[in-house]
Amino acid sequence: MSRFVPSNATFTTSGLPKLTTSTSTSSLPVPKLLPHKSINNVATRQRTAMANLNTNTLKRKNRDEDDDEAKEAMDQPRKLPAISGGPGKNGTGGPVRPVRPMRTASATTAATGTSMPRNRQASGSTAPMRGKPPTGRPPPRTRATSAPAKSAVQPRNAATSTTAARGRAPSARGGPVRPGPVTRASAAVNNQQFNTLQNKVSAIETARAADAARVAAEMEAERAKMAELQANHLTLSQELAEARNQEVTQRRELVNASGQIEDMKRRHAREIDELDESLRKKERELRETKEELRCTQEDLEREREAVTSLKATVAHQSTAHITLSAQNSALEAQLSALKSTLDCRAQDAAELRLQLENARKMVEELEEEVRDAEMTRRRLHNTIQELKGNIRVFCRVRPILPSEIQSSLSRSTIGGPSSDDPEALKAACMARMEYPDRKDHKEIVLSSSTESATGQERKETWNFSFDRVFEPHCSQSEVFEEISQLAQSCTDGYNVCIFAYGQTGSGKSYTMEGGSDEETAGMIPRAVEQVFRVTEQLKSKGWDYKMDGQFLEIYNETINDLLGKGEFDKKKHEIKHEKGSTRVTDAVVAPLKSPSQVRALLQMAQSRRTVAATLMNERSSRSHSVFTLRISGSNDSGETCEGSLNLVDLAGSERLNSSGAANDKDRLKETQNINKSLSALADVIAALGEKGDKADKHIPYRNSKLTYLLQNSLSGNSKTLMVLNLSPLAAHMGESLCSLRFATKVNNTTLGTAKRQARVAS
Numbered sequence: 001m002s003r004f005v006p007s008n009a010t011f012t013t014s015g016l017p018k019l020t021t022s023t024s025t026s027s028l029p030v031p032k033l034l035p036h037k038s039i040n041n042v043a044t045r046q047r048t049a050m051a052n053l054n055t056n057t058l059k060r061k062n063r064d065e066d067d068d069e070a071k072e073a074m075d076q077p078r079k080l081p082a083i084s085g086g087p088g089k090n091g092t093g094g095p096v097r098p099v100r101p102m103r104t105a106s107a108t109t110a111a112t113g114t115s116m117p118r119n120r121q122a123s124g125s126t127a128p129m130r131g132k133p134p135t136g137r138p139p140p141r142t143r144a145t146s147a148p149a150k151s152a153v154q155p156r157n158a159a160t161s162t163t164a165a166r167g168r169a170p171s172a173r174g175g176p177v178r179p180g181p182v183t184r185a186s187a188a189v190n191n192q193q194f195n196t197l198q199n200k201v202s203a204i205e206t207a208r209a210a211d212a213a214r215v216a217a218e219m220e221a222e223r224a225k226m227a228e229l230q231a232n233h234l235t236l237s238q239e240l241a242e243a244r245n246q247e248v249t250q251r252r253e254l255v256n257a258s259g260q261i262e263d264m265k266r267r268h269a270r271e272i273d274e275l276d277e278s279l280r281k282k283e284r285e286l287r288e289t290k291e292e293l294r295c296t297q298e299d300l301e302r303e304r305e306a307v308t309s310l311k312a313t314v315a316h317q318s319t320a321h322i323t324l325s326a327q328n329s330a331l332e333a334q335l336s337a338l339k340s341t342l343d344c345r346a347q348d349a350a351e352l353r354l355q356l357e358n359a360r361k362m363v364e365e366l367e368e369e370v371r372d373a374e375m376t377r378r379r380l381h382n383t384i385q386e387l388k389g390n391i392r393v394f395c396r397v398r399p400i401l402p403s404e405i406q407s408s409l410s411r412s413t414i415g416g417p418s419s420d421d422p423e424a425l426k427a428a429c430m431a432r433m434e435y436p437d438r439k440d441h442k443e444i445v446l447s448s449s450t451e452s453a454t455g456q457e458r459k460e461t462w463n464f465s466f467d468r469v470f471e472p473h474c475s476q477s478e479v480f481e482e483i484s485q486l487a488q489s490c491t492d493g494y495n496v497c498i499f500a501y502g503q504t505g506s507g508k509s510y511t512m513e514g515g516s517d518e519e520t521a522g523m524i525p526r527a528v529e530q531v532f533r534v535t536e537q538l539k540s541k542g543w544d545y546k547m548d549g550q551f552l553e554i555y556n557e558t559i560n561d562l563l564g565k566g567e568f569d570k571k572k573h574e575i576k577h578e579k580g581s582t583r584v585t586d587a588v589v590a591p592l593k594s595p596s597q598v599r600a601l602l603q604m605a606q607s608r609r610t611v612a613a614t615l616m617n618e619r620s621s622r623s624h625s626v627f628t629l630r631i632s633g634s635n636d637s638g639e640t641c642e643g644s645l646n647l648v649d650l651a652g653s654e655r656l657n658s659s660g661a662a663n664d665k666d667r668l669k670e671t672q673n674i675n676k677s678l679s680a681l682a683d684v685i686a687a688l689g690e691k692g693d694k695a696d697k698h699i700p701y702r703n704s705k706l707t708y709l710l711q712n713s714l715s716g717n718s719k720t721l722m723v724l725n726l727s728p729l730a731a732h733m734g735e736s737l738c739s740l741r742f743a744t745k746v747n748n749t750t751l752g753t754a755k756r757q758a759r760v761a762s
């Protein structure tokens with residue numbers, strides 16, 4: 001085989017790429033990339049070709065061997081070099097040199113000058129020359145039956161003879177051989193044999209030449225096949241290399257593609273994560289959207305219900321609309337009728353306007369008459385007051401208090417009224433007071449029954465008559481109704497003095513100041529409101545008024561300013577009478593703008609009195625309070641008037657022995673001062689009653705701070721009202737009788753004619 005394989009047949013093991021492991025690579029360029037299958041096919045074809053080549057070679061070798069064996073006896077040593085020197089060194093199967101005719105053994109021997117080797121040696125020497133494959137297989141033995149083999153033995157012997165004939169060959173046993181006669185005969189025989197052999201050799205050579213020519217032709221064919229196979233092999237190798245290169249390229253591309261696939265996988269993983277996140281987000285949004293959808297559906301359902309209800313309403317409204325349309329038509333008909341009526345009425349209105357104009361003129365005339373009538377009313381009012389007397393006395397009996405019923409119950413004795421009958425209990429507590437004048441309410445009758453020493457019941461009755469008697473049930477407004485005319489007099493320019501007289505707890509403060517609400521408001525707030533109301537009304541008649549307020553307290557003959565800020569009983573206030581008006585030094589005179597402001601002032605005064613009361617017990621009961629409202633007005637015609645309203649809450653009038661103050665120095669002083677001032681008041685009233693028309697009659701105003709302060713309001717020029725407050729309790733019967741007797745004395749006093757303090761502009 002080595003004879004047909006070119007020297008570069010090592011292509012299978014050289015220049016293979018590293019990636020190829022199963023086969024060796026070729027350094028030849030790979031024209032195109034073949035798939036593995038193609039590469040395998042190429043390799044398979046290559047292997048098949050090589051196997052065929054080996055098979056042919058082996059066949060041919062066997063045949064050659066046969067031929068060689070056949071010819072071995074003749075020229076075995078010469079044939080082998082011719083065969084072994086086949087292809088050129090470049091392996092491309094160069095031209096086969098023609099087989100040269102083999103030299104004879106004798107010639108060879110002669111040329112070399114050596115003795116002919118033995119057959120075994122010759123065989124041994126030719127074995128490697130035949131190019132046996134290195135399989136270790138023993139070389140083919142010479143067949144004993146073949147003719148050439150027999151011939152081959154003969155030349156060896158002949159050669160031995162030749163050598164001997166030349167006389168140069170040493171003896172086989174090593175000794176020199178001398179020619180003899182026998183030897184010459186045998187030499188002739190040998191020559192003959194030699195010739196015969198030479199002929200045979202010639203024939204053999206001729207046959208051999210023919211065989212060589214045939215073999216050369218076969219060799220040529222084989223070489224052509226070999227070349228073709230080599231060309232195929234080369235092509236296949238190139239294809240294989242190309243395929244491998246393609247494979248390498250593909251593998252690189254595959255590696256790159258794998259990297260790209262890995263990158264894509266990572267990217268896809270990231271994208272999948274993002275998509276998962278996005279999906280979760282979308283799912284969350286979907287849930288929210290579903291929730292919204294559910295809410296929206298609920299809303300929609302509600303809206304549908306609303307729409308249904310609205311549709312029903314609309315249907316109802318449509319019906320109503322139809323009804324209203326019908327009514328509207330009817331009304332339009334009525335309207336047209338009314339329009340015609342309106343036209344008639346317009347004519348009437350024009351006539352009425354004319355009449356109204358006439359009426360307005362009449363009203364103006366009547367208003368003028370009213371103003372004249374007002375002046376007349378004032379004159380008549382004053383006349384009435386004069387006829388009634390300028391000092392008037394009202395008597396007011398307060399109702400029994402629940403607390404007094406309770407205390408009477410606790411004091412009730414055996415045989416007295418039962419607590420189960422409150423009316424009987426109340427009657428038992430109350431003094432017997434009767435009001436016989438049911439028409440004019442001017443009388444009050446007190447009665448009591450006592451047992452005489454003889455056991456007979458002695459009944460006493462005391463009748464009293466005043467300008468007006470108010471029973472316990474009478475309200476504040478009823479009392480004020482009687483007082484209002486008097487209060488109004490101050491707006492007409494009179495000095496008015498209203499004072500409440502009575503024992504402690506008889507209701508003086510309640511009457512003058514009253515409670516905090518509208519119903520229980522006393523005379524002071526009501527009188528102020530009345531004055532404000534009247535002045536407001538008189539504005540339309542051209543009068544403009546200015547009002548000031550002052551609130552004083554007289555305690556132990558000391559004046560305290562209830563509207564001031566100074567400490568009680570410390571500041572010295574002096575009473576000054578100047579030109580018919582009274583002034584107290586350092587006392588606050590507050591301009592009054594509204595009834596509410598007056599109420600606030602009264603509350604402030606009350607709180608100052610309460611603070612002072614903590615220092616001295618029962619101060620409000622033991623002092624006189626004087627609220628003074630001064631009013632000055634003027635009208636468009638220049639007429640002016642000045643008046644004052646004094647509302648006095650006197651201290652308790654109880655007697656010293658009944659007050660229980662005899663043992664208390666302070667209470668004793670209080671009581672003495674109270675009695676002194678009340679006596680001075682009685683004296684002043686009495687003096688005024690006695691005065692009559694006597695101008696020089698002395699009136700003891702200075703005997704007390706109270707009378708001195710009220711001097712201008714207790715003169716004959718003023719209007720005075722005393723409200724006698726009585727306790728309804730039977731226990732206070734004695735004090736009530738004393739107060740009634742004092743009030744009767746005052747009531748019987750005639751102060752003379754009140755004078756109006758008015759000036760007409762000159």
Ligand SMILES: Nc1ncnc2c1ncn2[C@@H]1O[C@H](COP(=O)(O)OP(=O)(O)OP(=O)(O)O)[C@@H](O)[C@H]1O
Pocket residue numbers: 397398399401472502503504505506507508509510511620621622650651652725
């Ligand atoms: N007409 C009345 N209706 C209802 N309650 C009255 C009436 N008069 C007085 N009272 C109540 O009787 C109690 C005593 O009245 P009030 O304080 O006015 O007597 P007072 O004579 O002013 O006593 P003091 O001299 O101690 O000031 C108070 O609780 C008052 O509310």
